[in-house]
Amino acid sequence: MSEITAALSLECRGMHCPLPVVQMKIGLSRINVGEILEIIATDPATEKDIPPAARALSAEIVKQEKVSKIWVSKTGEKYNIEYRYYIRRLK
Amino acid sequence: MAEEKKNKMCIICSKGTLDMAYPPFMLATAAAGMGWEVHLFFTLWGINLIKKGGAEALKITPVGKPEMPMPMPNILAIIPGMTPMATSMMKGQIKKSGIATIPELLKLTKEMGGHFHACEPSMAMFKLKREDLIAEVEDIIGVAGFLELAADANITLFV
Structure with a gap:
């Protein structure tokens, strides 16, 4: 099985709505059509925010995963789940 | 092929406090991030958000x-x-x-193509001039101007 190769990976851990969506827009503008953008986030709202925002930006979610992983922000906020999105720019 | 019509959102921002600045700017940033056309109309105390140093x-x-x-x-x-x-x-x-802070959201909204409009009668009431507002403000419009913008918007909100 072929692994997904992202042209660009964006670290959105610790960010809250609406920043991951903003990052996705910026990220998609930095890759070429057909390439894949990886977004790593801790905001649970991204599960409902990223897919429609990706569609609106003419991109498709190739893969989406949710893994148990502890991450602590610089300010000490602790997160238990990591959300990963692989988004292909369609046009 | 004809360009697909973009979704459009217009928000009337009537409040000028730290808490009430969040709803319009959160919505505006997210919508602009989704490629929507976004217009913020600052009226009454909302003018506070777009005065120089206000945000x-x-x-x-x-x-x-x-x-x-x-x-x-x-x-x-x-x-x-x-x-x-x-x-x-x-x-x-x-x-x-x-x-994100309000100044950050304001900057992001603008960077992603959001439009800021100041309300003309509010400017007059608070004795403000164009130069008292931040450069990001596109124009000073009246209610008719806003209605024209909102007439074909998918979402119009009052905050």
Whole structure:
């Protein structure tokens, strides 16, 4: 099985709505059509925010995963789940 | 092929406090991030958000806010120093939790193509001139101008 190769990976851990969506827009503008953008986030709202925002930006979610992983922000906020999105720019 | 019509959102921003600046700017940033056409119409106290230095100096008062995390009786909330205290507590919480600040959201909205409009009668009421507003403001329009913008919007909100 072929692994997904992202042209660009964006670290959105610790960010809250609406920043991951903003990052996705910026990220998609930095890759070429057909390439894949990886977004790593801790905001649970991204599960409902990223897919429609990706569609609106003419991109498709190739893969989406949710893994148990502890991450602590610089300010000490602790997160238990990591959300990963692989988004292909369609046009 | 004809270009697909973009979704469009218009928001009337009528409040000028730190707490109430969030709903319009959160919505505007997210919508602009989704490639929507976004128009913010700043009227009444909302003008405060687009005055030079305004977004950086927003405050929140504990007066008449029983829903605050540490509610205090109004008789105490009116004591000098309580508004700065509540403001610094809210700013501290925003920073700690990693939520974007209002100046950041304002900048992002503009960078992603959002449009800012100032309300003409509000400008007159507060005796403000174009040069008192931040450069991001596109124009000064009246209600008819706003209605024209909102007439074909998918979403129009009053905050």
